[in-house]
Amino acid sequence: MNASIFKQKLLLVRAQNGDSEAFGEIYDLYVDKIYRFIFFKVSNHETAEDLCAEVFLKTWQYMNEPDKREVSNLNALLYQSARNIVIDYYRTSQREILADTESLKLVEDSRQQSFLEKVAISSEIENIEAHLRKLKDEFREVLILKFVDELSNKEISKILDKSNGATRVLIHRALKVLKDTIDESKNSQSKNGQ
Amino acid sequence: MSQKTHNQKMVNKIKLLNQIQPRKEWKDSFRDILISEISQDQRAYQPATSFFGFFSATAQAAKFHVFQPTVAILLVLGLFVGSSLVVNAAFYSLPGDNLYDLKIAMEKTQVSIIRDNEKKAELRMEFAKNRVDELDKMAILRPEDLQKDTISEITKRFKSDVESLNDHINNLDQQKKSVFSLARAIDSQATEFAKTLNKNKDKLPDNVKKEVEKAMDDAVNTAENTSESAFRIALNNYSQGETQEEEEVIELIQSKINNLEQKIKELEDGEILEAAQKALDDAKNSLANGEFDLTAVQIAQGQTLVEQLITEQNQAIDEEEATSNQEDVNLEENDDTNTEESEEVSDFNVENKVEQVSIQSNTSTINATQETLLETTEDIIE
Structure with missing residues (x-):
């Protein structure tokens, strides 16, 4: 077991015993990832913040319920909780699953980058984000988990509640669809340019 | 380019998305709130008294005091004593203040950690009321800050x-009696909010007024729809023989009738208004006969008609404004292109005037001749 996994297991045990500081460390480890995961499912940053907050509060409540079940996989628990909360959000408020592309106001503070590099990267991000938002939710989700959060297929399969094989196929298909979407957009741009 | 390289390039681009992060101030403030809230649940956890435990606690405390004094005060005073300057300051903060984000975060956390929907609803009602108060206070204390962004933010919240x-x-839980009081409270909040917004919208610059007005109408409509849901649930409870007192039901329905009547008074006459007025009269009669369900239906009909009329009247105003704007634009364009034409026209007018003067002088000559003829004729007769 590597140090990071061991540390997370330890944090999980402490948090399940009601240690709020341990849960604070879990928050530090996961907040960016969970926020990002939610951000790609909703249409704006504010909603992503609200739902992300709910994920951590509910996860704590779940871990510390009187008749709690033992949690063995923190990663899966947090992402699954995020998925359920987003589903609830759309169900209760009867909102439509996002379709719009909110321009990104992010690219936080990378001081080492030159201004031009930053602009170029920001534009790349907006570009890829726009294409990702055109995909089906399950494709977008699996690509984020795999390539942005860099989770293993095994970890992803636990979060999505699918077999390893099915997860692998899903990633492959998602990549292909993304590629087609990008190609299609390039073709239509070049046609318009002619 | 090979397929593999192409895919790798695409994957590299996707990886750039890991730069998407939440706002740092949100991340930090929510962390503090999260820790403070869950610390209250720590009954089960008794850390061992050891050097490590002591060190960890001290380090944490130091971290709070050195790096996050606001939070330390909030934690120590706010949560364990019950009140603090920071909590109070945050509580009284207004949009644009440093502590306003903390106030909103505290509100969200309060709702998140409560499971009972009745309490959640009560809290949300209180927060909606806070927004009305904030708008009012801003208008009194800092009218210069009451700009489009501020009003939009308050309206959105x-x-x-x-x-x-x-x-x-x-x-x-549909059986709960509180639905009734909530329905009444939402009604009064919606009215209050609309009043406060109307009172303060004159302070906005003209170019943003329209946009803000739309957002305001939207917010007030949402409140009215919410009130409608609560009203239906409450009435349904009553119909099913729940414990609601009849006076309360009548009072609630009467307040709905009054609202509708007020709206009808503010609108211009027309066929739709007559229909709405009829629905209102029917509702009053049904209420007098104790037919509450029918009253509710008639009130809903009246409200739908009123909304329809408001939409139509707003559209008419929009169209009128659009036409008037277009006319202004056309006039401006014509001013430039018709300068030469207008000079010609003015020459033509001068010529016309000369002709008119000449005609007038001819006419007076004719009149004079007629008078002379008449005098001559009279002389001959004599």
Whole structure:
């Protein structure tokens, strides 16, 4: 077991015993990832913040319920909780699953980058984000988990509640669809340019 | 380019998305709130008294005091003593203040950690009321800051509070008596909010007024729809023989009738208004006969008609404004292109005037001749 996994297991045990500081460390480890995961499912940053907050509060409540079940996989628990909360959000408020592309106001503070590099990267991000938002939710989700959060297929399969094989196929298909979407957009741009 | 390289390039681009992060101030403030809230649940956890435990606690405390004094005070005073300057300052903060984000975060956390929908709904109602108060205070204390962004922010939050309230009401145990009081409170909040907004919208610059007005109408409509949901649930409870007192039901329905009557008074005459007025009269009669369900239906009919009329009247105003704007634009364009033409026209007018003067002088000559003829004729007769 590597140090990071061991540390997370330890944090999980402490948090399940009601240690709020341990849960604070879990928050530090996961907040960016969970926020990002939610951000790609909703249409704006504010909603992503609200739902992300709910994920951590509910996860704590779940871990510390009187008749709690033992949690063995923190990663899966947090992402699954995020998925359920987003589903609830759309169900209760009867909102439509996002379709719009909110321009990104992010690219936080990378001081080492030159201004031009930053602009170029920001534009790349907006570009890829726009294409990702055109995909089906399950494709977008699996690509984020795999390539942005860099989770293993095994970890992803636990979060999505699918077999390893099915997860692998899903990633492959998602990549292909993304590629087609990008190609299609390039073709239509070049046609318009002619 | 090979397929593999192409895919790798695409994957590299996707990886850039890991730069998407939450705002740092949100991340930090929510962390503090999270820790403070869950610390209250720490009954089960008794850390061992050891050097490590002591060190860890001290380090944590130092971290709070050195790096996050606001939070330390909030934690120590706010949560364990019950009140603090920071909590108070945050509580009284207004949009644009440093502590306003903390106030909003505290509100969200309060709702998140409560499971009972009735309490959640009550809190949301309180927060919606906070938005109304904030708007009022801003108008009195800092009218210069009451710009489009501020009003939009307050309006958006009010709408969001009311939407959440609606969700909680729909999830509420339908038997609860509180639906009744909530329905009445939402009504009064919606009216209050509309009044406060109307009172303060004159302070906005003209170019943003329209946009803000739309957002305001939207927020007030959301509140009214929420009130409608609560009203239906409450009435349904009563029909099913729940413990509601009849006076309360009548009072609630009467307040709905009064609202409708007020709206009808503010609108211009027309066929739709007559229909709405009829629905209102029918509702009053049904209420007098004790037919509450029928009254509710007739009130709803009246409200739908009123909304339809408001939409139509607004559209007519929009069209009128658009036409008038277009005319202004056309006039401006014509001013430039018709300068030469207008000079010609003015020459033509001068010529016309000369002709008119000449005609007038001819006419007076004729009149004079006629008078002379008449005098001559009279002389001959004599």
